[in-house]
Amino acid sequence: MSNKLSRRTLVAGAAAVGGTVLLAACGGSDSTQEPTAEEPTAEEPNADDGEGALDGALVAAADVPVGGGVIVPAQKVVVTQPTEGDFKGFSSTCTHQGCQVSSVEDDGIVCACHGSVFSAADGAVVKGPATAPLPEVPVSVSGDQVVLA
Numbered sequence: 001m002s003n004k005l006s007r008r009t010l011v012a013g014a015a016a017v018g019g020t021v022l023l024a025a026c027g028g029s030d031s032t033q034e035p036t037a038e039e040p041t042a043e044e045p046n047a048d049d050g051e052g053a054l055d056g057a058l059v060a061a062a063d064v065p066v067g068g069g070v071i072v073p074a075q076k077v078v079v080t081q082p083t084e085g086d087f088k089g090f091s092s093t094c095t096h097q098g099c100q101v102s103s104v105e106d107d108g109i110v111c112a113c114h115g116s117v118f119s120a121a122d123g124a125v126v127k128g129p130a131t132a133p134l135p136e137v138p139v140s141v142s143g144d145q146v147v148l149a
Contacts, residue, residue: 061144064079096130
């Protein structure tokens with residue numbers, strides 16, 4: 001009889017422990033919680049950090065070379081300047097298999113994962129295997145910064 005009791009005790013104990021582990025795994029942060037002032041949101045990628053950064057600023061316009069561009073990894077955006085004073089923004093996620101593009105050179109946005117190249121002027125595919133262009137991200141110039149529009 002003590003053998004049956006110990007099996008029951010073992011099964012009951014395991015169920016209690018399993019339930020506790022399951023509840024602990026389901027616990028955690030409340031995903032519906034609003035972001036605090038210290039946490040930038042997707043709409044505010046570069047909130048003012050106290051050093052004078054402009055809200056929504058991606059990069060200083062002077063840092064984007066004519067005929068080239070700058071990848072802004074934190075916001076997953078590529079900012080290009082195909083011609084003097086004409087700034088464009090594109091998603092930095094390659095449309096082929098979702099890799100992040102690696103560089104901007106010779107008027108092209110390059111994905112090193114599989115060799116796709118996109119136009120720095122309009123995001124169109126210049127060289128595959130990608131078949132879809134990079135999605136445009138609206139940008140504008142505010143003061144000396146390229147910002148999300």
